[in-house]
Every structure is written in C-alpha cells, then in structure tokens.
Amino acid sequence: MKEQDYDSHFSVPYLLILPSMIILTLFLYWPTIQSVILSLYRTAPFGSRRIYSGFDNYINLFTDPVYRASLVRSAVFVLITIFGGLAVSLVLSVLVNQKLKGIKIYRTIFFIPYAISPTVAGSLWVFLLNPVAGHINYFLDLLFNVQVPWLTNGFFAFIAIIIATIWKNMGFNIIFFLAGLQSIPDSVYESARIDGANAFQIFRKITVPLLSPTTFYLIIMNIIFTIFQSFGIVDIMTQGGPADATNIVIYKLYRDMFVNFRPGLAAAQSVILLILVLIVTFFHFKYGSRGVHYQ
Amino acid sequence: MRKSRKDLINKIFTHLLLMAISFVVLMPILLAISVSFQPRNQIFSYPPSLIPNRFYFGNYINAWNLVNMDRLLLNSLLASGIVMIGKLALGVLSGYAFSHFEFKYKKTLFFAILFTLMLPMQVRVVPLFEFVSNLGLANTYSGLVLPFLASATTTFLMRQHFLTIPKSLMESAQLDGCGPFRFLFQILIPLSGPTLAGLATVNFLVMWNAYLWPLIILNSDEMKVAQQGVKMLFTSASERDWGLIMAGTIMVVIPTLVVFLLAQKFFVKGIATQGLKE
Incomplete structure (x- = not known):
C-alpha cells in the first residue's frame, strides 16, 4: 500500500470549497457589488434605460425629509428595542438560571418565540392588539379604563412593533445570557453572600458587570437583527403606517424598489445599510474584548 | 428543619x-x-x-381553502428541505477543506466565506432580484432556494467541529490508505451527528421562516410559501375574520414548533454558536 499524504491531493481542498464559493459569489458578492453600481444610476421614466447619475441617489436620499425621518425612526426603534429587550431577557435569564426541578421546561418556553417567524409573530400581535376582539385592550379597559388605538395611532403602532420585536427576539438573548451566567463561578456568589450582599446588590455588582462581554455581543447582534428582521413584523402589522409612523429603513427600501419601482434609489439605501453593517462589525472586532471582565 | x-x-x-x-x-x-x-x-x-x-373547526377548514394551505405548506416544506440539505452538504465539504487541509490562499478564502455574513438579503435584494429574473428563475423553486444554498455559518461550524476530532485519526487513516473523501464520509461524518442535527434544524427553520425573498421572487399563487400565506390571510379574509386568520397562522407555525420542540437541544446549541442569521 502506498502511503498517502492528504497534502499531496493539492486540488482537493479547492474542489471542496468550489460549490460554496460559486453560490456565495453569484448570489451574495455579485449582487452586493451590483448594488453599489446600481446606486449610481437612475432609471429613465417609462423605460428600462439606466442613466449614470453619480451620487444623485444619495443626495436625493439625504435631502429627502421622508428618508431622514425614516433613519431617525429606525435608530429610535433599534435603541428602544435593544434596551427593553436586553433588560427583559436579562431578568428572565437570571430567573431560569437556578437549580430547580423542571427549570428546563421554563427555558424551553422562553425560547419558543425565537423559533417563530416574524410574519407569524406579527400576525399574533395584530390579533392581541386589535381594538374589537383583542384581549389586551379588554384587560387595559378593565384595569385602567383606557382604550389604546394600537395600530391606528402612529405612536402606539410604533410601540406595537417594538413589543412584537422584543417578544420574538427574547429567546436569542436568553440563550446567550444563560451561557454567560453559567460561566460565572459559584464561588464568586458565595463570597459575596458571606460578605452580606443581598440579591439585588449581587445582581448589580456581580452579575451585570461580569456579563458585560455577553451584553456587548448581544447589542451588536441585536442592532443587526432589529434592523433586518423587522421587515416581516412591519409588513404584517402596519405596512409602514399609519402615515409612515412605522416606516423604518428596511421597509422604505422594499417599497422604493417593489412598489415605487426606483431600483437606483433602493440600491443606494442598500449601500447605506451595508456601510452601517460594516461599521457595526468593525466596532465588534475593535472593541469586542475591551472593558470587559475576566476571571 | x-x-x-x-x-x-x-x-x-x-x-x-x-x-x-x-x-x-x-x-x-x-x-x-x-x-x-x-x-x-x-x-x-x-x-x-x-x-x-x-x-x-370551521375556521381551519375555511383558512385551508381560502389560501390553498396545502400548496403553501408543501412549497415551504420542499424549499426548507432542499435548503437544509444543500447547506449541510456544501458546508460539510467546505468546512472539511478548512479543517483538514493546508493550501494556498486558505486564510483569504476562509475570510471571503465569513465576510458574506455581512451581506444580508437587504443589501443585495435589488440586483439579486434582477439577476435571478434574468436567469429565468423568477417564480421557480430554483430561484427561491439558490441564494440560500451556501452559508458561512454552516461552513464555520462544521470546521470548528471537525477540528475537535483528533488529528491522529486522520494520520492513521492515511497510513491505511484511506483517501480524503473516504475519510470524510466514513469517519468524520459518522462522528458529527449532533452538530449536523443542530445545523439541520437551524437551517430548516431559517428557510421556513424566510419572508422577504419569497415575497419578491414568487408571484403565482401555486408557488407561494407558507409565510406569504399569513399575509394572504390578512388581505383576503373578509373584514377581520380573526378566527380564520388565527387558524391559518397556527397552521403555518405548527411545523416550526414541531421542529423546534423535537430538536430543541440541537437548536439552542446551533443558535448559541451562530453569529449572524440570514
């Protein structure tokens, strides 16, 4: 038998990568490059002819109050969703990070919304929040005697998509917070307890700081998800309305392409999102390991 | 006491x-x-x-008939199944290349694959739609699944997993004259059950839950997928027939819940090691 060395099969690794590379090049890299190119063109009215227009699309976007409002709205949406979502998730994670019979069942329940699609999440919440047959307004009426116009008032529609997004993404945060919590050694808690710290002090002075690497990672991931994953929720719940109140960047992009048929303008919005992702990723790598606690 | x-x-x-x-x-x-x-x-x-x-049960029967639920579920099942298998197959192959071989441009190629994590659907959707349409694949299963077939996460996680398998195993396989492909199929893959199961679950659900791309590339009722059915329930049900809309929504979410509950352990593991999602 001839002895084989895999390094002598010099073409094998390239063959192994080839199928993945073909798909990624054709369907990920190529269209992304095309987005950049397309963003420099505008389409002639009534025709398929494309005319080079330099940075016009970008100038139009940034001078358009609708797009600027959409950017600001998206930033507020992301901030509130992340802050609210991480706070809720952290509390729930601490609760299910206990040695208790049946704790796994509770964990499973908390993960379930994460497996559900944005469209289904949107549909479930539209029902819950509807003013006629929905249960939330019934209970709000019963308890506080208020009727909230959830999806017909701009402010409340905005809150509604935030609630649905937090509910849907909670599971992801809990998975990571739990992993983070379980890596904190029991001895740290024990010595704190011996020193007479109460549960709240332990949470504030030990749990929160020791979880900071996880929290940082989750903030980065949540920025990206909240921007990109909210499309289905918005499309089912509000279609960007009422009066643009929930018209976040991702929804405006879709509408400019597939409703208003302005590919150049939509491509420019894609490029802006791409730059945003690159900036966020850059921060992730640059500051990912700073200001964090290690044992 | x-x-x-x-x-x-x-x-x-x-x-x-x-x-x-x-x-x-x-x-x-x-x-x-x-x-x-x-x-x-x-x-x-x-x-x-x-x-x-x-x-x-009237709501279920009405919802089923209103949006042709049988066809929607079948389309979603097919698309998700193909994507699940395709991503695993391609990811196993490329992961193996990066875990067990030394070759020129290895680092560059690995980076090129991982970099695609930064290219979510929305940053390429306009040209992608035009490209797939020009290939004549609009409103087809191929057009629906092709952009999802390869993934950086699956490649990365397969590589991570293969790296945990001791090098000595490969050395002795080489000595026995076992070629690189036989080593992959007869030794590495049988040792990868849980990892494969985890990635299969996550990849299935990612495609089952996908909405934007199907919405854009599919336009005939017999090609649409289950997530589009949710929207159809809202647009075609008579004025807020909540019973029907919720019945339809439940039918769309049942496969998600079944897959999640059956493979929960693997799913959580798959997510916990996953960065960006498609």
Whole structure:
C-alpha cells in the first residue's frame, strides 16, 4: 500500500470549497457589488434605460425629509428595542438560571418565540392588539379604563412593533445570557453572600458587570437583527403606517424598489445599510474584548 | 428543619412566578389557538373569552381553502428541505477543506466565506432580484432556494467541529490508505451527528421562516410559501375574520414548533454558536 499524504491531493481542498464559493459569489458578492453600481444610476421614466447619475441617489436620499425621518425612526426603534429587550431577557435569564426541578421546561418556553417567524409573530400581535376582539385592550379597559388605538395611532403602532420585536427576539438573548451566567463561578456568589450582599446588590455588582462581554455581543447582534428582521413584523402589522409612523429603513427600501419601482434609489439605501453593517462589525472586532471582565 | 421549610416555600414561590411569566410569554400563541377554535359570534362577544365554548373547526377548514394551505405548506416544506440539505452538504465539504487541509490562499478564502455574513438579503435584494429574473428563475423553486444554498455559518461550524476530532485519526487513516473523501464520509461524518442535527434544524427553520425573498421572487399563487400565506390571510379574509386568520397562522407555525420542540437541544446549541442569521 502506498502511503498517502492528504497534502499531496493539492486540488482537493479547492474542489471542496468550489460549490460554496460559486453560490456565495453569484448570489451574495455579485449582487452586493451590483448594488453599489446600481446606486449610481437612475432609471429613465417609462423605460428600462439606466442613466449614470453619480451620487444623485444619495443626495436625493439625504435631502429627502421622508428618508431622514425614516433613519431617525429606525435608530429610535433599534435603541428602544435593544434596551427593553436586553433588560427583559436579562431578568428572565437570571430567573431560569437556578437549580430547580423542571427549570428546563421554563427555558424551553422562553425560547419558543425565537423559533417563530416574524410574519407569524406579527400576525399574533395584530390579533392581541386589535381594538374589537383583542384581549389586551379588554384587560387595559378593565384595569385602567383606557382604550389604546394600537395600530391606528402612529405612536402606539410604533410601540406595537417594538413589543412584537422584543417578544420574538427574547429567546436569542436568553440563550446567550444563560451561557454567560453559567460561566460565572459559584464561588464568586458565595463570597459575596458571606460578605452580606443581598440579591439585588449581587445582581448589580456581580452579575451585570461580569456579563458585560455577553451584553456587548448581544447589542451588536441585536442592532443587526432589529434592523433586518423587522421587515416581516412591519409588513404584517402596519405596512409602514399609519402615515409612515412605522416606516423604518428596511421597509422604505422594499417599497422604493417593489412598489415605487426606483431600483437606483433602493440600491443606494442598500449601500447605506451595508456601510452601517460594516461599521457595526468593525466596532465588534475593535472593541469586542475591551472593558470587559475576566476571571 | 426550618431551613428546608424556607427552601420549600422559596421553591414554590419561584415556580409560581415562572409559571406566571411562562403564561405571559406564551399568551400570544395560546390566545391564537383559543380564538382559532371559536365561531365568529363568540370571538366578537364581550367580554372576549379565553376558552372556546366548544371546539369549532370551521375556521381551519375555511383558512385551508381560502389560501390553498396545502400548496403553501408543501412549497415551504420542499424549499426548507432542499435548503437544509444543500447547506449541510456544501458546508460539510467546505468546512472539511478548512479543517483538514493546508493550501494556498486558505486564510483569504476562509475570510471571503465569513465576510458574506455581512451581506444580508437587504443589501443585495435589488440586483439579486434582477439577476435571478434574468436567469429565468423568477417564480421557480430554483430561484427561491439558490441564494440560500451556501452559508458561512454552516461552513464555520462544521470546521470548528471537525477540528475537535483528533488529528491522529486522520494520520492513521492515511497510513491505511484511506483517501480524503473516504475519510470524510466514513469517519468524520459518522462522528458529527449532533452538530449536523443542530445545523439541520437551524437551517430548516431559517428557510421556513424566510419572508422577504419569497415575497419578491414568487408571484403565482401555486408557488407561494407558507409565510406569504399569513399575509394572504390578512388581505383576503373578509373584514377581520380573526378566527380564520388565527387558524391559518397556527397552521403555518405548527411545523416550526414541531421542529423546534423535537430538536430543541440541537437548536439552542446551533443558535448559541451562530453569529449572524440570514
């Protein structure tokens, strides 16, 4: 038998990568490059002819109050969703990070919304929040005697998509917070307890700081998800309305392409999102390991 | 004695608290199930009821017929199955290249694959739509699944997993004259059950839950997928027929829940090691 060395099969690794590379090049890299190119063109009215227009699309976007409002709205949406979502998730994670019979069942329940699609999440919440047959307004009426116009008032529609997004993404945060919590050694808690710290002090002075690497990672991931994953929720719940109140960047992009048929303008919005992702990723790598606690 | 009693009370209290929270978290699903079994007059009665008076299946039958649910579910099942298998196959191959071989441009190629994590659908959707349409694949299964077939995450996680398998195994396989492909199929893959299961679950659900791309590339009713069915329920049901809409929504979410509950352990593991999602 001839002895084989895999390094002598010099073409094998390239063959192994080839199928993945073909798909990624054709369907990920190529269209992304095309987005950049397309963003420099505008389409002639009534025709398929494309005319080079330099940075016009970008100038139009940034001078358009609708797009600027959409950017600001998206930033507020992301901030509130992340802050609210991480706070809720952290509390729930601490609760299910206990040695208790049946704790796994509770964990499973908390993960379930994460497996559900944005469209289904949107549909479930539209029902819950509807003013006629929905249960939330019934209970709000019963308890506080208020009727909230959830999806017909701009402010409340905005809150509604935030609630649905937090509910849907909670599971992801809990998975990571739990992993983070379980890596904190029991001895740290024990010595704190011996020193007479109460549960709240332990949470504030030990749990929160020791979880900071996880929290940082989750903030980065949540920025990206909240921007990109909210499309289905918005499309089912509000279609960007009422009066643009929930018209976040991702929804405006879709509408400019597939409703208003302005590919150049939509491509420019894609490029802006791409730059945003690159900036966020850059921060992730640059500051990912700073200001964090290690044992 | 006193301490154990205090412990017991603590435990009961914690259980009650967790049960209450679980109920709140599941409330959107539980109420949707409840409403889906209620006839119209019960849904619109005041106060709204939490439990159906009797099990009424009319909403399910009407929702099924209204949006051709059989076709939507079949399309989603096919697309998700193909994507799941395709991503695993391609990811196993490329992961193996990066875990067990040394070659020129290895680092560059690995980076090129991982970099695609930064290219979500929305940053390339306009040209992608034009490209797939120009290939003549608009409104086809191929057009639907092709952009999802390769993934950086699957490649990365397969590589990570293969790296945990001792090098000595490969050396002795080489000595026995076992070629690189036989080594992959007869030794590495059989040792990768849980990792493959985890990635299969996540990849299946990613495609099952995908909405934007199907919405854009599919336009005939017989090609549409289940997530589009949810939107169709809202647009084609007569003025807010909540029983029907919730029944349809429940049908779309059942496969998600079944896959999630069956493979929960693997799913959580798959997510916990996953960065960006498509």
